[in-house]
Structures are given as C-alpha cells and as structure tokens.
Amino acid sequence: MKRAALVLALAIPLLLAATLSARPAYAHTATKAGDINMEVGWGTEPPLLGQLNTITVQVTKISDGKPVVNAFASADVTVSKGGDNKKLEVLPAEKEGLYSAQIIPTQLGQLSVTIGGTIAGQKVNNTVQVEDVADTKILTFPTASGTSGGNGGGDGSSQGVPQGFVDQMRSVISDLTNRIDNATSSAQNASVSAQKVSQDVNSIKTQADRSYLVGMVGIGVGVAGIAVAARALSRKA
Known part of the structure; x- marks a missing residue:
C-alpha cells in the first residue's frame, strides 16, 4: 500500500505537467x-x-x-x-x-x-x-451586481449576468436588428413594385377596354350604314 501511494504521488505531478504542456x-x-x-x-x-x-x-x-x-x-x-x-x-x-x-x-x-x-x-x-x-x-470580483448570494460563498453565477455575456448578446441583437431592418426595407420595396405593376396592368386593361368599345361602336355604325344603303337600293328597285 505504501509503495502504491508513493507511485501515485509521483505520477500525479507528471500527469499534470503533461496535461499543461499539451495545452496550446x-x-x-x-x-x-x-x-x-x-x-x-x-x-x-x-x-x-x-x-x-x-x-x-x-x-x-x-x-x-x-x-x-x-x-x-x-x-x-x-x-x-x-x-x-x-x-x-x-x-x-x-x-x-x-x-x-x-x-x-x-x-x-x-x-x-x-x-x-x-x-x-x-x-x-x-x-x-x-x-x-x-x-x-x-478576473472580476465581486460580481458586477454588487449583491451577495444567499448560499454563503457560491460561485456567483446566480448573482447577476456577466458583463461579457451582456456585451455578446448586445452585439447579436444589434446584428439581428440590422438584418430585420434590411429585410423590412426589401419587403417594402417589393410591395411598392408590385403595386406599380398592378397599376400599370389596370391602366393597360382600361385602355384595352376603351379600344374594344370604340371598335365595337365603329362596327355597329358600319353595319347600320350598310343596312341603310341596302334599304335605299331596294326602294329604288
């Protein structure tokens, strides 16, 4: 037992040294x-x-x-x-x-x-x-909140959010906000373009309807003229 304890006591420092040397x-x-x-x-x-x-x-x-x-x-x-x-x-x-x-x-x-x-x-x-x-x-001590925990010497993880985490979340939120703003702007531009296309289509349709109506009126007048001419010719005959 004494020999095993001696070997263990010598091995632990060697293992720690090897672990530390392996770290980058x-x-x-x-x-x-x-x-x-x-x-x-x-x-x-x-x-x-x-x-x-x-x-x-x-x-x-x-x-x-x-x-x-x-x-x-x-x-x-x-x-x-x-x-x-x-x-x-x-x-x-x-x-x-x-x-x-x-x-x-x-x-x-x-x-x-x-x-x-x-x-x-x-x-x-x-x-x-x-x-x-x-x-x-x-390195910070005590915690940023300045409050003391109720567990009498815990690790302080429940005594406030670390400033580093807050800074990271602030950076992430800022990035997400910028992306949302860009997406909203793109969506608004697309909506405006769609409305303009719809207006152009309606305008073309209105012009087409007017042209069709004018054409039909012209055809009706032409048919009426032919009918009047035919009737006049039949009377002469």
Whole structure:
C-alpha cells in the first residue's frame, strides 16, 4: 500500500505537467520571412472581452538579432475573426523594434493576425493566431451586481449576468436588428413594385377596354350604314 501511494504521488505531478504542456500556448508567437523575425502577441494577457488592449509585434533581423526600425512604413497588420477583417494602426513603442496597435476585442475566442507588405526589403505575408479572448468573469470580483448570494460563498453565477455575456448578446441583437431592418426595407420595396405593376396592368386593361368599345361602336355604325344603303337600293328597285 505504501509503495502504491508513493507511485501515485509521483505520477500525479507528471500527469499534470503533461496535461499543461499539451495545452496550446499562444502568448507571443514567432513567425519568420527571409531574414525577418516577428513575434506577435497581446500587449496585456490574458486578453479580455470588451477591454482595451494592443497587438504587439517585435521585429528583428535573424542574421544579427538587431531590431528593425520603421518596420511598418510599407507593411500592415490586419486582425480577422470569421469573415470580419480590420486593419490596425501600428505605432512604434518605446522599445526599439517593438510596435503596437490598439484594439478592443468584442467577441470571445481566437483572432488571427496577418502581417503583409515589405519589411526591410523583405516581402512578408504571415498569419499567426494569438491567445484566445477570455470573458472578464475570470478576473472580476465581486460580481458586477454588487449583491451577495444567499448560499454563503457560491460561485456567483446566480448573482447577476456577466458583463461579457451582456456585451455578446448586445452585439447579436444589434446584428439581428440590422438584418430585420434590411429585410423590412426589401419587403417594402417589393410591395411598392408590385403595386406599380398592378397599376400599370389596370391602366393597360382600361385602355384595352376603351379600344374594344370604340371598335365595337365603329362596327355597329358600319353595319347600320350598310343596312341603310341596302334599304335605299331596294326602294329604288
């Protein structure tokens, strides 16, 4: 029993270390293009939903390890998530070769960062994934509502809705509202077009009815004239 307990005590730390090492660690990710090395990451970690942060890029030369100045004179940094893309305004930081661009992440999950253009005469078009955006509830305390639960130290899940969830729902509702407005506008335009077509059809029908009536009157007059002429001829005979 003592030997089994000793083996278990030694195995648990090893298993924990293996589990932690298996997790993807983004932090600052290095990517290379020719003689240019770029380390990309968040200025503040962990990045939190709705909180001002920065995307940082450290640019150095691989050959001598020296920082590259004015690296983004002919290059851009673009962040993307799903089908959305945004070009960031990159500014040099105090440390030589370090650059940063402000951003407020508005969705949970992973962002991709693409660096494209020319840096120190080297063409670059590199994309990396940065650390996932997390919910603010991992750091907030006490709960936003400021109320105390009746269970004397629960996890606070019943003490109010997390701000991150509220922000996400607000974004979803805004998107749905825009889509409904667009659909309503399209439906109204279609209704107006249908009414115009109906009016045009009625107008054509009215004109056709008038033409038909005029034609029938003309035929009637013609028939009457023939009848009068025939009667006149019969009298002469």
